[in-house]
Amino acid sequence: MSSTRYPISVRALWLVLALLLPAPVAAEDWKPARGVLSRDLPEWFTLGSELRFRWEDRRGLRFDPNDNDGYLVSRFRINFAIEPSRHFGVYFQGQDSRGVKLDTGRRNNQRDVFDIRQGYVRIGDEDGLWDLKAGRMRMVLGNERLLGNRDWSNTTPTHDVVKLALHKGKNRVDIFASSNVIIDDHAFDKHVDGNNYHGVYGSLGSIFPHTKIEPYFTQRTFTRVTGERGAAGDADIYTAGARAEATMPSGWDFEADYARQFGSYGSDDVQAWVTTLVAGYTFQDATWKPHTYVEFNHASGDQNFGDGVRGAYDTYFHDFHRHHGIADLLGRRNTRNVKSGVHFEPNSKTVVQLDHLLIWLASRNDAHYRHTGAVLVPRVPGGAASSYVGNEVDVQVVYTFSPEYSVGGGYARLFPGAFLAETTPASDSSLGYVFIEFTL
Secondary structure (H helix, E strand, C coil): CCCCCCCHHHHHHHHHHHCCCCCCCCCCCCCCCCCCHHHHCCCCEEEEEEEEEEEEEEECHHHCCCCCEEEEEEEEEEEEEEEEECCEEEEEEEEEEEEECCCHHHHHHHCEEEEEEEEEEEEECCCCCEEEEEEEECCCECCCCCECCCCCCCCCCCEEEEEEEEEECCEEEEEEEEEEEECCCCCCCEEEEEEEEEEEEEEECCCCCCEEEEEEEEEEEEEEEECCCCCEEEEEEEEEEEEEEEECCCCEEEEEEEEEEEEEECCEEEEEEEEEEEEEEECCCCCCCCEEEEEEEEECCCCCCCCCEECCCCCCCCCHHHHCCCCCCCCCCCEEEEEEEEEEEEECCEEEEEEEEEEECCCCCCCEECCCCCEEECCCCCCCCCCEEEEEEEEEEEEEEECCEEEEEEEEEEEECHHHHHHCCCCCEEEEEEEEEECC
């Protein structure tokens, strides 16, 4: 692909348009919502956009008191949908992501000069028995624990996909073949041949009242990997699991997820597993509607590096920021953690979230991993003396002035435990941020 950049005049045009157009709402299969600009358009044509600015201040990166960073990121999206009938639709989303004071290490996941984020065609009726989608789109699976939108990210992942959905009433099955799109700030974003993600995901909502059961099976392939013993090859990782969620009229809610992984990684055998258990309660008659919850997560780690068995759970594009702490220092790999919190609404425009995590390594013989699956703190040869990573406190507040305008901010601080004291300078690591978002 050509590495030609867009000229300054075109970039300026996108930024002007960002101030004029509305934004999409979240959905499993994205399509733009009908906002202010679409009110005078025919029903078959929807136009929209969004613009977000966020300042982040990070202290104690890699738990080093001298490793700090602060930067401003912006994200603009322009969207449209053409739906001449309920059996056919064309959808498009362009995205321009930029940053000020970004260092080299953060450039790849925060900056991407205007590119096509989503563009796909739908055939079939989404309210009927089936629909088929093909093109570039985001995918969301398993409450974003298996595969997520990652809206916190300034670029966010998408896939080149062919997906068939079969649905009737409260039941549906999605069958998909996809390739992850690689962000490239200097050229058109494209997928890499051989780096694929395929699968079947079911959602059965008619078996038990107020409950969904979601069995799934996925295959991830990627090329040119190196196993524990240094042998190069390809990776072929299968994940088989099931998830259940229930929301009861009494105010209780539950979630359970379990999966096993098997396959090959170079010359290594893959043997890993993951589980999540959540219980929550909403005080429905209370003024602020507080929702309190407790959550347990376990994602396996490698027990014996060099034995040819890859025991660390292979995380994909899960929504780390939503599920594993907003400091972004934890991923769904070699971790055992307990998360709890309370979320409430002091008024109709304000949402407050207070969360806490207690974090351990699942295996003292493996590393502590980032949300991406990359190593944050290397493993200790012979095993760490302690598995206790530390505890994290998160506070977030969002105020929505109107459907077109919202502001918010948050603060997170991770207090190091014995494992980090053994392996790092053990400084507290924190994130503070503020944002403003226009959906005009």
